[in-house]
Amino acid sequence: MHDVLIIGAGLAGLSAARELTKRNIVWQLLEASDRVGGRVATDEVGGFLLDRGFQILLDAYPEAHQTLDYGELNLRPFHAGAKIWLGDKFTTVSNPLQHPKYALSTLLAPIGSLSDKFAMLTLRSMLEHSSLDDIFERRERTTSEYLRSFGFSQHIMERFFTPFLGGVFFDSKLDTSSRMFEFVFKMFASGKATLPAAGMGRIPRQMALRLDSARIRLNTPVASLEETPEGAIVRLASGETLRAKAVIIATNWHTASHLVSTIPTAARPSFTAPKSRSTTCLYFAADKAPTAEPILVLNGTGRGLVNNVCVPSNVAPLYAPKGQSLVSVSVIGSPQTDDDTLIAATRKEMAAWFGAEVQEWRHLRTYHIEHALPDQTPPALTPPERPVRLTDSLFIAGDHRDTASIQGALVSGRRTAEAIAALFA
Numbered sequence: 001m002h003d004v005l006i007i008g009a010g011l012a013g014l015s016a017a018r019e020l021t022k023r024n025i026v027w028q029l030l031e032a033s034d035r036v037g038g039r040v041a042t043d044e045v046g047g048f049l050l051d052r053g054f055q056i057l058l059d060a061y062p063e064a065h066q067t068l069d070y071g072e073l074n075l076r077p078f079h080a081g082a083k084i085w086l087g088d089k090f091t092t093v094s095n096p097l098q099h100p101k102y103a104l105s106t107l108l109a110p111i112g113s114l115s116d117k118f119a120m121l122t123l124r125s126m127l128e129h130s131s132l133d134d135i136f137e138r139r140e141r142t143t144s145e146y147l148r149s150f151g152f153s154q155h156i157m158e159r160f161f162t163p164f165l166g167g168v169f170f171d172s173k174l175d176t177s178s179r180m181f182e183f184v185f186k187m188f189a190s191g192k193a194t195l196p197a198a199g200m201g202r203i204p205r206q207m208a209l210r211l212d213s214a215r216i217r218l219n220t221p222v223a224s225l226e227e228t229p230e231g232a233i234v235r236l237a238s239g240e241t242l243r244a245k246a247v248i249i250a251t252n253w254h255t256a257s258h259l260v261s262t263i264p265t266a267a268r269p270s271f272t273a274p275k276s277r278s279t280t281c282l283y284f285a286a287d288k289a290p291t292a293e294p295i296l297v298l299n300g301t302g303r304g305l306v307n308n309v310c311v312p313s314n315v316a317p318l319y320a321p322k323g324q325s326l327v328s329v330s331v332i333g334s335p336q337t338d339d340d341t342l343i344a345a346t347r348k349e350m351a352a353w354f355g356a357e358v359q360e361w362r363h364l365r366t367y368h369i370e371h372a373l374p375d376q377t378p379p380a381l382t383p384p385e386r387p388v389r390l391t392d393s394l395f396i397a398g399d400h401r402d403t404a405s406i407q408g409a410l411v412s413g414r415r416t417a418e419a420i421a422a423l424f425a
């Protein structure tokens with residue numbers, strides 16, 4: 001009989017393992033794929049580092065700060081701001097507190113009115129002075145409702161907030177919880193958006209290297225679960241059966257719902273999975289970067305397929321071989337077209353932004369991520385921390401238990417381990 005079995009080696013599962021280790025509780029981790037990290041992953045393709053979907057680490061995340069060794073990850077910062085495509089030209093807005101020399105150009109940028117810019121400063125200052133507890137106690141509504149009631153104009157909503165936050169939440173209507181918005185905006189305002197020098201995949205790799213590798217079983221998908229008076233039974237796809245006093249389901253919400261459905265009806269706990277938000281990310285190799293800056297480029301036109309673009313190799317040079325650049329192009333959702341049509345449509349749109357040189361870009365890979373984030377439409381974050389205990393011996397972790405983010409996944413894993421430690425005490 002095992003003490004604890006953890007199903008899934010994403011950040012939540014790794015965080016649970018870390019916390020159990022600190023508490024001298026013996027665990028074993030069962031991971032379906034051939035690597036740790038789940039949604040946080042980097043593939044090496046022809047000398048380029050391709051994160052599975054455009055993703056960043058906000059270094060202000062409190063749980064990441066406590067868990068990760070930022071120095072070893074060698075975090076490379078983005079410019080705090082965004083370059084926005086207006087249909088005929090680009091304009092750049094910057095955080096004046098982090099980049100004072102751009103304060104005037106930001107004030108004059110054709111993104112919203114003067115009153116929008118003052119509202120932005122007020123919002124920033126309000127969030128800087130709010131604790132996370134304050135944020136998660138405030139009334140929850142959609143982000144779009146929240147921003148309008150804060151006084152922001154339609155103009156800044158369309159040109160800045162929708163593409164910026166749409167790309168963070170994979171939600172172009174900004175239906176996502178205002179609590180999530182306040183949390184994320186506070187994190188952007190109080191720290192830096194970064195990439196580890198050698199790719200996002202270094203984050204889970206660092207966590208795994210600090211754990212006992214003998215306890216991590218890769219290529220070990222779990223097929224079904226059962227609960228007994230003594231604990232839980234885990235059946236692997238291979239046919240092997242394992243028993244444990246406690247089991248943590250640390251898969252995404254979609255798989256968790258399936259695993260819960262395999263528990264015989266009499267003992268089956270209630271678990272309702274949220275809907276999924278999806279995204280598509282196309283990577284191209286370019287001889288010349290379409291922008292020289294380490295900055296996020298947003299589509300401020302409200303039209304077209306592409307939501308945001310970035311040149312990760314401008315932020316962290318190891319993302320591309322010497323003399324070349326990596327371009328990442330993000331689309332919200334899953335376009336219902338075949339890949340060749342999608343690549344051609346993206347290239348055409350990018351040529352309008354960056355010129356004929358786009359025709360020379362070489363397509364590297366396209367990632368379709370169906371279950372990218374759990375939907376966080378209100379009341380998703382009421383309460384902000386959802387229960388992690390399903391039954392006497394079954395526990396559940398993952399970003400769908402907290403905020404849908406690296407921070408949330410790490411917190412959920414720790415919370416689950418703490419609940420088990422209390423049970424074993």
Ligand SMILES: Cc1cc2nc3c(=O)[nH]c(=O)nc-3n(C[C@H](O)[C@H](O)[C@H](O)COP(=O)(O)OP(=O)(O)OC[C@H]3O[C@@H](n4cnc5c(N)ncnc54)[C@H](O)[C@@H]3O)c2cc1C
Pocket residue numbers: 007008009010011012013030031032033036037038039040052053054055056057058220221222223250251252255279369371372373397398399400404405406407408409
């Ligand atoms: C494209 C994209 C961009 C993102 N950008 C950001 C960002 O910029 N900043 C941010 O903070 N967050 C971002 N996120 C969200 C963040 O990556 C996730 O919130 C977090 O990684 C979730 O971790 P998790 O452990 O909860 O789940 P997962 O990463 O989904 O891990 C679940 C694990 O369970 C395993 N598993 C599944 N089924 C089984 C089974 N039957 N048996 C055993 N193992 C199984 C999976 O293989 C996986 O390893 C992004 C996500 C995506 C997809």
